[in-house]
Structure formats: C-alpha cells, structure tokens
Amino acid sequence: MKEQSSLFDKIFYAGIYVLLVFLIIVTLYPLLYVLFASFSDAGQLMVHKGILWRPLGISFDAYRSVLANSGILTGYRNTLFIVVAGLAVNLVMTALGAYVLSRKNVLWNNTFMLLILFTMFFNGGLIPMYLVVKGVGLLDSLWSTILPFSISTFNLIIMRTAFMGIPDSLEESAKIDGANHFTILFRIIIPLSMPVIAVMILYYAVDKWNGWFYASVFIRSRELYPLQLVLREILIANSTDSMSAGASAGDRQQIGETIKYATIMVATVPILCVYPFVQRFFVKGVMVGSVKG
Amino acid sequence: MAKTQTGAGQRALAPARTTNRFLRDFRINKYLYLMMIPVIAYYFIFHYAPMYGALIAFKEYSPMKGILGSDWVGLKHFHDFFNSYYFWRILKNTLVISFYSLIFEFPAPIILALLINEIRSKSFKRVAQTITYMPYFISLVVICGIITDFTNADGVINGLFTFFGYDGQAMLQKPELFRPIYILSEIWQRIGWESIIYIAALMSIDVEQYEAARMDGASRIKQMFYITLPGILPTISIMLILRMGNLLNVGFEKIILLYNPITYETADVISSFVYRKGLLEFGWSYSSAVGLFNSVINLFLLITANYVSRKVNKNSLW
Numbered sequence: 001m002k003e004q005s006s007l008f009d010k011i012f013y014a015g016i017y018v019l020l021v022f023l024i025i026v027t028l029y030p031l032l033y034v035l036f037a038s039f040s041d042a043g044q045l046m047v048h049k050g051i052l053w054r055p056l057g058i059s060f061d062a063y064r065s066v067l068a069n070s071g072i073l074t075g076y077r078n079t080l081f082i083v084v085a086g087l088a089v090n091l092v093m094t095a096l097g098a099y100v101l102s103r104k105n106v107l108w109n110n111t112f113m114l115l116i117l118f119t120m121f122f123n124g125g126l127i128p129m130y131l132v133v134k135g136v137g138l139l140d141s142l143w144s145t146i147l148p149f150s151i152s153t154f155n156l157i158i159m160r161t162a163f164m165g166i167p168d169s170l171e172e173s174a175k176i177d178g179a180n181h182f183t184i185l186f187r188i189i190i191p192l193s194m195p196v197i198a199v200m201i202l203y204y205a206v207d208k209w210n211g212w213f214y215a216s217v218f219i220r221s222r223e224l225y226p227l228q229l230v231l232r233e234i235l236i237a238n239s240t241d242s243m244s245a246g247a248s249a250g251d252r253q254q255i256g257e258t259i260k261y262a263t264i265m266v267a268t269v270p271i272l273c274v275y276p277f278v279q280r281f282f283v284k285g286v287m288v289g290s291v292k293g
Numbered sequence: 294m295a296k297t298q299t300g301a302g303q304r305a306l307a308p309a310r311t312t313n314r315f316l317r318d319f320r321i322n323k324y325l326y327l328m329m330i331p332v333i334a335y336y337f338i339f340h341y342a343p344m345y346g347a348l349i350a351f352k353e354y355s356p357m358k359g360i361l362g363s364d365w366v367g368l369k370h371f372h373d374f375f376n377s378y379y380f381w382r383i384l385k386n387t388l389v390i391s392f393y394s395l396i397f398e399f400p401a402p403i404i405l406a407l408l409i410n411e412i413r414s415k416s417f418k419r420v421a422q423t424i425t426y427m428p429y430f431i432s433l434v435v436i437c438g439i440i441t442d443f444t445n446a447d448g449v450i451n452g453l454f455t456f457f458g459y460d461g462q463a464m465l466q467k468p469e470l471f472r473p474i475y476i477l478s479e480i481w482q483r484i485g486w487e488s489i490i491y492i493a494a495l496m497s498i499d500v501e502q503y504e505a506a507r508m509d510g511a512s513r514i515k516q517m518f519y520i521t522l523p524g525i526l527p528t529i530s531i532m533l534i535l536r537m538g539n540l541l542n543v544g545f546e547k548i549i550l551l552y553n554p555i556t557y558e559t560a561d562v563i564s565s566f567v568y569r570k571g572l573l574e575f576g577w578s579y580s581s582a583v584g585l586f587n588s589v590i591n592l593f594l595l596i597t598a599n600y601v602s603r604k605v606n607k608n609s610l611w
Contacts, residue, residue, distance in 0.1 A: 009513045016408050020417075023405070024424050027481065030439055031427070033449060051449060097332040100325055107318045112329075116336060121538055122592050124343030125584030126564075127571040131349075131360070132342045148339045151332070181324035210432035213546045217572060228434045235438025236550055260442065264435050271430050279423060 038062055038261035045257055062262035072266065075227035078142060082226055083208045086146040090204040091197070093150040098159035099185045104168075120153045126217075133218055144218035145211060145226070152207075155200055162196040163189055195281055202278045209271055227267055234263050350582035363578075370582035379566060387562040391540045393476050399536060401484045403529060406491035407517060422492075425485030437550035440478050441465060465551060468559040475551070475560075479544065490532065491525055498524035530608045538595030541587050563587045 033052050037045055041057030066072055100106070101113055123129075129148070138144040166189060174184050190197065212228035219225065319326060345360075350370055352363040374380055405425065412418045428436070443449045444464035451464070464470045502520050511519065545564035552560035563583060571580030603609035 012513055013411070016411050020408055020412070020421050023484075024421060027424050027428060027485070030443065030481075031431075033443075034439065051452065093331060093335060096328045100329050100332060103322075103325060106322055106325060107315060112333075115341075119336060119340040121595055122344070122588055123340065124345070124347040125581055125588060126567055127577050127581045127584065128343035128346030128349065129339075130572065131346050131577075132339065135342075136338065150335045150339070181322065181328065185328075206430055210430075210434075212432070212434050213549075228432055231432070231434045231438070232550070235434060236441065260438065264438060268431050268435055271432075272427065275427070275430050276423065279426075 034261050034264050038258060038265045040258060040261075042258045059258070062258035063266070065259050066262045066266055071222075071225070071230045071233075072227070072263070074223055075225055075230035078224060079209060079227040081142055082145050082211075083205055085142075086149075086208045087201060087204055089146055089150050090152075090155075090208075091200060094152070094156050094159055094200060095185065095190065095197075097151055097156050098163050099181070099189060101156070102160045102163035116153055116156070130217060139218055140220045140224065142219070142224055142226075145208075145215050148214070149207075152204070155203055159193070159196055159200060162193050166192050198278060198281045202275075202281065205274075206271065231263060231267055235260060347581055347585050347588075349578050350585045352578060354578040354581075366578075370579045371586065373579065374583055374586065379561075382558065383561050383563050383566045386559060387541055387543060390472060390475065390543045390562060393472060394479060394543065395536065395540070397476050398480050398483070399533070401480050402487035403491055403525070405484050406488040406495060406525070407521060409488065409492060410495050410521060411513065411517070422485065422488075426489065427485070428482040429486035431482070433546055433550065436478065436482055437547060440474065440551065444470075444474060465553070466555050468556045471552065471556045471560045475547070479547075491528060494525040494528040495521065526606070527608050530602050530606055531610065534595070534598045534602050534610055537598035538591055540594050541591050 036052045036055045039055040039058055039060070039062075040052075041059045042061065044056035097116075101109060101116075103109065133139055133144050133148055138147060170188055170192075171184055174188055179187070210228060212226070212232060215226050215229055216232070219229070349360055349363065351365060351367060352360070353366050353369075354360065354363045358364075409418055409421055412421065445451065446463045451462070464474060498521065502524075503516055506516050506520055541563060543562050543564070545562060545568065548560055548562055548565045549568060552565065564587065567580050567584045567587070570576045570583065599609045
C-alpha cells in the first residue's frame with residue numbers, strides 16, 4: 001500500500017516538473033527570440049522563417065539606429081520625468097492617505113474610508129475623466145499622467161494595513177515627547193514600513209514606466225510623448241521609416257524588422273534589470289496587503 | 294478618546310455635543326486634518342467630479358455650454374445605444390471574452406501556485422517563480438508588438454504551423470482567432486504575477502496538517518486536494534469576487550492595441566467602443582452613456598457576487 005502510493009507520487013512529481021519546465025520555456029522563448037533577432041543581421045532575418053535558436057550574424061546597426069533616434073531619446077526623458085515626479089507624488093499622497101486612515105480615534109474616518117472604497121468599484125467613465133483633466137488645465141502636459149493617478153486605492157489599502165500593524169505604544173510615547181502627526185508619520189511610521197514602501201515603489205514605478213493609454217488620450221504634442229507612445233508607433237503602427245532614413249527602400253524594410261526588436265530591448269531591459277533586486281519583496285508585500293483569508 | 298466624554302445622561306444635548314466633539318477632535322488632530330486635505334482633494338477632483346460629469350450621459354453635451362448648461366435629453370443616448378446595431382455585438386463580445394478569461398485565465402495562476410508548492414528544490418522553485426513573473430513587467434505596448442510580430446504571416450507561430458501544413462496568414466486579421474490570441478497571451482503575461490497571492494496564502498497553511506495527513510498515509514495528490522486547496526479557498530473566493538466586479542472591464546487597452554476593423558466583430562468590447570465613439574469620433578454624451586451602462590452593470594455584478602459568496606461560504610468583501 002505504502003509502496004504503491006510512493007510510486008504514484010513519483011509519477012505525479014515527474015508530471016509537475018515536466019509541466020513547469022514547459023511553462024518556463026514558453027515564457028522565456030519569446031523574450032529570447034526578441035533578443036536574438038535584435039542582434040541579427042537584417043538581411044538574414046528577413047529570409048528566415050520560424051524558430052530562432054541564436055542570432056543570425058551579429059550586427060549592432062539596429063541598436064545604433066534606435067539610440068540615434070530623437071523620438072526614443074525624448075521618449076526616455078519624458079518617461080523618466082513621469083516615473084520620478086510621479087513616484088514622488090504617489091508616495092507622498094499614498095502615505096498621507098494611509099496614515100490618516102490608519103488612525104483609530106479620528107472622527108469621520110469610516111465615512112472617509114467608504115467613500116474611497118467606493119471609487120474602486122464605480123467610476124464616471126473615460127469621457128468625464130477627460131473633461132475633468134481638460135477642466136483643470138492638465139491637457140497636453142506630462143502632469144496629466146501623474147496627478148490624476150496620485151493614489152491607487154488598492155496600494156493605499158496595502159499601506160494602511162501595514163501602518164495599522166505598527167504598535168500604538170510607539171506612537172503614544174512619541175506623543176508624550178511632544179511629537180505631532182507629521183513627526184510621527186515621517187520619523188516613526190515610515191522608517192518602520194520600509195518593506196511595504198519598497199513594494200509601493202515597485203508597483204507605482206512599473207505602472208508609470210509602462211503606462212501609455214492615458215498619455216495617448218491626454219497628450220497631443222509629439223515632444224511630450226513618453227517612451228511607450230513612441231514604441232506604439234514603431235511596434236504597432238509599424239513605422240520605422242524615420243529611423244532608417246538614408247537607406248534604400250529594400251534595406252529600409254529589412255532594417256525596420258531588426259529596429260523593432262532593438263527597440264523592444266531598449267525599452268524593456270531597464271525594468272527587467274531592476275526586478276530581480278526587488279523580487280524578494282513581492283511575496284512580503286502581497287502578504288501585507290493580502291485579503292484576509 | 295472623544296467617546297469617553299459622552300455620558301449616557303447627556304443625550305438630550307446631542308447636537309451641541311457633536312459640534313463640541315468635532316471642535317475638540319479638530320484641535321487635537323489639526324495636523325491630521327491638514328494631511329487629509331490633499332487626499333480629499335484628489336479623490337474629489339479625480340474620482341467624484343468625473344462621477345458628476347457622467348451626467349452628460351443624460352444631456353446633449355456641448356463644450357461651449359459646459360456640463361451644467363447643456364440641455365437635458367433624458368435617456369435618449371441610452372435608447373440609441375440599446376437600439377443600435379453595436380449593442381448586441383459589443384455586449385456579446387464583452388461577455389464572451391470575460392467568460393473565457395474567467396474559465397481559462399482565472400484558474401491558471403492557482404494551478405501554477407499548486408505546482409510550485411509541490412517543488413521541494415528551493416533553487417528550482419526560485420527559477421520557476423522568477424521566470425514566470427517576468428512577463429508581467431513588460432509593457433503592454435511591447436507585448437502587443439511581440440504578439441503582432443509572432444502572429445504575422447511569416448511570424449514564428451505560423452512558421453511552426455507550416456510544419457503541420459498550415460498556410461501562413463496574419464492571425465490578427467482573422468476574427469475567429471482574436472479571442473484565443475487574447476486569452477493565451479493574457480495567461481502568458483499574468484500567470485506568474487497572479488500566482489504570488491496564492492503562494493502567499495499557501496505559506497500560511499499549518500504544516501502540522503500535512504504531517505498528520507502523511508501519518509494517515511495520504512498521497513501527495515490527496516494532500517493537495519484535501520489540505521492545500523481548501524487552505525487557499527478563502528483567497529480564491531475573494532479573488533473571484535473582485536474579478537466579478539471587473540467582469541465587464543476586460544483589458545481594453547490590449548484590445549485597442551490589437552484589434553482592427555476586420556476583427557471588430559469578435560474583438561470590439563464595451564470599453565473599446567466607448568474609447569472609439571468618445572475620443573476618436575467625439576460623441577461625448579453617447580459614449581458617456583455607454584460607459585455609465587458598463588459601470589452600473591459592474592457594480593451590480595460585484596454586489597451580487599459578494600452576496601452569493603457570503604451566503605455560500607461566509608466569505609465576502611463586506
């Protein structure tokens with residue numbers, strides 16, 4: 001009886017490993033393909049069909065064109081601004097909100113909380129949002145991708161839960177020493193919540209780096225386009241012409257293919273470089289904010 | 294603190310008491326109130342003002358007259374929408390795509406979490422997790438660029454299929470392939486990330502339960518079904534409720550990046566329709582009416598799902 005179940009367990013195990021290895025390959029391969037293609041020789045890549053196991057020839061032409069492209073560079077600059085300024089706004093606003101809502105003996109807090117939770121499940125819609133952004137004069141400004149998204153209510157709840165977990169006694173003793181709420185928040189609560197802050201930075205930064213939709217709705221001027229909007233033109237609308245200027249029509253089509261892949265690499269590598277470092281915070285962060293079970 | 298002040302005998306003075314309580318609270322917590330100002334302002338301007346702005350769904354909005362000044366038209370836009378050719382098409386597409394993602398995409402991270410949980414080797418576990426959540430960090434624009442490229446007439450996927458005698462055609466130009474491409478790529482991108490929450494839930498299951506089960510001779514599979522799965526059931530049901538509340542908000546950003554007029558018949562959903570009508574064709578009031586319809590149904594679904602869940606397994610958001 002015991003033997004039998006252990007044999008069964010072995011097959012079960014093998015199955016699990018096979019499935020996971022399959023999943024890993026499927027996840028990784030498209031990314032490897034892009035990597036290989038970006039270094040490939042444009043001519044060889046054009047005629048190649050199907051799976052790619054290694055770069056076809058080695059060529060840096062595509063990267064040279066991408067990095068010389070002014071659209072990509074201003075895109076990078078705009079995105080950096082959005083990430084840095086946005087992160088500052090997000091963190092300050094979320095911390096303030098989370099602190100206020102984590103205090104126990106404040107009047108109106110339950111009402112306040114309900115009004116905030118309600119916004120998670122009901123919103124006015126895209127057009128009214130557009131009209132509001134227009135109304136406050138943020139249209140066609142980089143701030144339109146920052147201020148309307150100052151707080152993600154979901155993140156606010158995660159942070160509030162973390163703040164509530166800090167023992168009251170610390171706050172009491174600070175109060176006795178004459179600390180006001182600002183001192184308590186910035187000197188006691190925040191230093192004690194660094195893991196959660198790290199998770200917030202990650203969530204918000206990824207969001208800002210990858211965001212394109214609202215930028216496409218609110219921003220008109222090309223010189224204000226964040227990286228993702230520039231990418232959209234190159235990848236989805238398929239217009240690499242501006243970057244391969246000077247090449248003949250045939251060459252242009254060829255190099256256009258590799259430029260697409262090089263662009264993907266240039267836009268994705270920074271975020272993939274950061275993430276192994278913050279990865280260890282994920283599970284912790286999710287657990288802090290996790291829905292009770 | 295304020296509560297201890299209110300004696301039972303002083304009920305008659307309630308209104309005066311309330312003002313008093315408020316003033317007292319305000320004095321003690323004045324910096325706290327200061328902190329609330331930007332937060333309240335944010336929610337008021339960017340969440341509640343658009344809700345008020347949604348009134349234009351009942352008006353013939355003209356930018357010259359503003360929201361208040363525009364003329365009321367009652368339910369005209371809703372009426373037009375319900376009677377239009379698009380109504381059934383986008384409602385059907387929205388429901389079908391949501392339904393597919395509910396039955397295919399929702400369980401995927403749970404299965405992944407269960408698989409990863411069975412792995413004993415710490416390093417393999419780590420590798421599996423690191424790689425499966427990597428795609429989450431890649432932007433949608435890039436993902437859609439890759440999808441477009443791979444499904445091209447001479448893309449990788451067609452290259453694979455030619456082995457089996459499939460003639461290469463751009464897959465995104467085929468309405469019947471839009472949904473499978475959408476769902477599969479969605480699983481590809483989100484499976485690892487969404488499994489984190491279940492893995493976190495798994496870690497809180499009591500180890501003694503497994504020990505006891507092993508004593509009783511339960512196999513790994515039995516342990517999985519009788520201990521692990523019930524252990525994360527509360528998390529699963531909460532995630533399901535949240536999902537229900539967003540059922541109609543299918544990832545329209547991705548749809549907007551991937552669809553084209555040829556695939557509208559299977560790909561166009563309510564939110565992409567709102568986007569097109571409102572922002573590309575300037576039918577602001579009409580589009581707001583459609584958006585409002587979407588929000589109201591979502592809210593209704595959320596409340597229903599929460600109610601059912603509370604009745605069935607005593608687990609709910611509120």
